[in-house]
Amino acid sequence: MRVGIVWNHDYTGVINRFGRSRPDDDEREALESVVAALQEGGHETLLCEGDKELLTTLERFMPPDPQARPSGIVLNMAAGIQGDCRLAHVPAMLEMAGIPYTGSSPLGHGLALDKVTTKRLIRDCGVPTPNFCLMYSGEEDTGDLRYPLIVKPRHEYNSFGVQLVHKPAQLKRAVEAIVAQYAQDALVEEYIEGREITIALLGNEELEVLPLVERDFGERKTHLATWEETPHRICPARIECTVATKMRDISIATFLACQCRDYARVDIRIDHSGQPFVLEINSMPVLSKGSLYTQAGMAAGYSLSSLVNRILDLAHTRYFGIGMPKN
Numbered sequence: 001m002r003v004g005i006v007w008n009h010d011y012t013g014v015i016n017r018f019g020r021s022r023p024d025d026d027e028r029e030a031l032e033s034v035v036a037a038l039q040e041g042g043h044e045t046l047l048c049e050g051d052k053e054l055l056t057t058l059e060r061f062m063p064p065d066p067q068a069r070p071s072g073i074v075l076n077m078a079a080g081i082q083g084d085c086r087l088a089h090v091p092a093m094l095e096m097a098g099i100p101y102t103g104s105s106p107l108g109h110g111l112a113l114d115k116v117t118t119k120r121l122i123r124d125c126g127v128p129t130p131n132f133c134l135m136y137s138g139e140e141d142t143g144d145l146r147y148p149l150i151v152k153p154r155h156e157y158n159s160f161g162v163q164l165v166h167k168p169a170q171l172k173r174a175v176e177a178i179v180a181q182y183a184q185d186a187l188v189e190e191y192i193e194g195r196e197i198t199i200a201l202l203g204n205e206e207l208e209v210l211p212l213v214e215r216d217f218g219e220r221k222t223h224l225a226t227w228e229e230t231p232h233r234i235c236p237a238r239i240e241c242t243v244a245t246k247m248r249d250i251s252i253a254t255f256l257a258c259q260c261r262d263y264a265r266v267d268i269r270i271d272h273s274g275q276p277f278v279l280e281i282n283s284m285p286v287l288s289k290g291s292l293y294t295q296a297g298m299a300a301g302y303s304l305s306s307l308v309n310r311i312l313d314l315a316h317t318r319y320f321g322i323g324m325p326k327n
Contacts, residue, residue: 002072013051019083030288037308050078050090074101102315108259112283121257132189138172148191153182192269199251200296210296211236
């Protein structure tokens, strides 16, 4: 089947460079892995930029079918170029053009990328998450939040801009830095001292919870993952059975509350009493050989190729009621 892989690498394909720019992160390794996986699955592939020329490119590659049945599908890896809710931009274009694609809808990406909305939604479902507030200047009242505090951009992913602060002066500087660098509000939440677990989810009506991955901080004084520094991982994580079951349940509840589709990744902290807290959900986790999501998939018995093709199959089934046609 024809599969268009959409990503964002060349940011020039816009009418104007205007609005909040996306932070740079090189996903070429993930792209190459996905293309190889799809070709191994027997699909005809085309790499596309998720910019203003996207629909013209896709219409040439997968022209309209006389019976109005799409002649191809998109594997969406586009993180956006600029503006708000960037993960939602390509899915919205594909929805409008009638092109099926993998992953969450514009709404799902919008809910998951807005960390404050995520936390409010999951709290309404009874899912525990650290106490928090939203700050614009660093001088707002933090109420009864207890230091140390985590400060991060409201609308970013991949741990961009995350900081740990221990006193009000540090908090003010951290908030000001986020507003200046990322042009958005800062989410301020209580730091949960304890273990950090990632839960990878796969599916739609029935969700497969892949083996848990622990970020092992070893002897580090601060247990904090950042974009620049990735801790060692343990997979499958060694977690007491009742706690693991609770984490699986709240991860599924988070996936459903944020209306995610096909696959996603939930990050959780477990405090010293064994209570898990959901930190956030990633509605489009990276599918490279060394990513957290792929590591969980491999522990479940998937190869990278079979994992990518499984996601494609889930999307096809969601649209058409049957899996991908065999070539």
